[in-house]
Amino acid sequence: MFETEVLSIQDVRCLGSVSGRSDDEWSAGYEIVFPRSGTFVRHGADGIHVADANQMLFFHPGQSYQITHPVHGGDRCTVVELSRSVLIELVGAHDPSADDLNDRPFRTGSALVDAEQRLTQHRLLSLADSGWSGDPIDLEESVLRHLDQAVRNAYVRDVSGVRSETSRAHARLAADAKLYLGERMTERVRLADVASAAGSSPYHLCRIFKQEAGLPVHRYLRRLRLLHALDRMSDEPDELLARTALDVGFLSHAHMSTAFRSEFGPTLSDTRRGVTSGRLREMRKIVEA
Secondary structure, eight states: OOOSSSSEEEEEEOOOOSSSOOOOOEOSEEEEEEEEEEOEEEETTTEEEESSTEEEEOTTTOOOEEEOOOOOOOOEEEEEOOOOOHHHHHHHHHHHOGGGGTTOSSOOOOEEOHHHHHHHHHHHHHHHHHHHHHHHHHOOOHHHHHHHHHHHHHHHHHOOOSHHHHHHHHHHHHHHHOOOHHHHHOOOHHHHHHHHTTTSSSHHHHHHHHHHHHHHOOHHHHHHHHHHHHHHHHTTTTTTTTHHHHHHOOOSSHHHHHHHHHHHHOOOOHHTTOOOOOOOOHHHHHOOO
């Protein structure tokens, strides 16, 4: 979608047609991956990471991993690849030890993306996808500001490191709940059903899930639905919002619109109009906020 010496932005779509674990795969560069729709799981030396629209994933060169698609439908991701020098500066601003970790500068494999950051990403993608015709420096700087904020938020919440048996069990519980929510996103989901699927009691799930995922269960599900709707609006701008709302799990257009404004701030109508190059200054204010 966009490429300079500093960074590249790629739109990656996977059909999810491989059953079971994929063969070993390796990352070719320093990548920060933002899933936009669908759910998949990365298995590697750093553990299991459930990837959905609420998350971002970190990859370093030569990293070996396998992918599974337990939720039908494949996935779509935005991949931002950075040069090593830029990546080390970006991560080093929040983790001074990054440059001492050689080719493994990320201390976490995945992290929650804030709602505001996710909306900023949508606007940046609208600019890149429309065929950026302005000075590359404008888009480069905006993307780097977005990544800086995303990494800052990730490292503030980071709970990685050597986990005890109990903390590993908590991470597994949250992962199982995320997979259930991704698979049943369009259904009327009950807390008892999520807890049962994750092998937990409802109370224990609520306590541990927020601790591990960064959001309560109901908000995690609501944001999943909204982000899928946002991605769908990008692909099908003329589709009736009432149909989009029902397809992603809301009761009505009004229900989705209220939830969207509560979660992101702007209205659906304002967001659907997208971003033009003339609104870049307005977008930057959001990135810098």
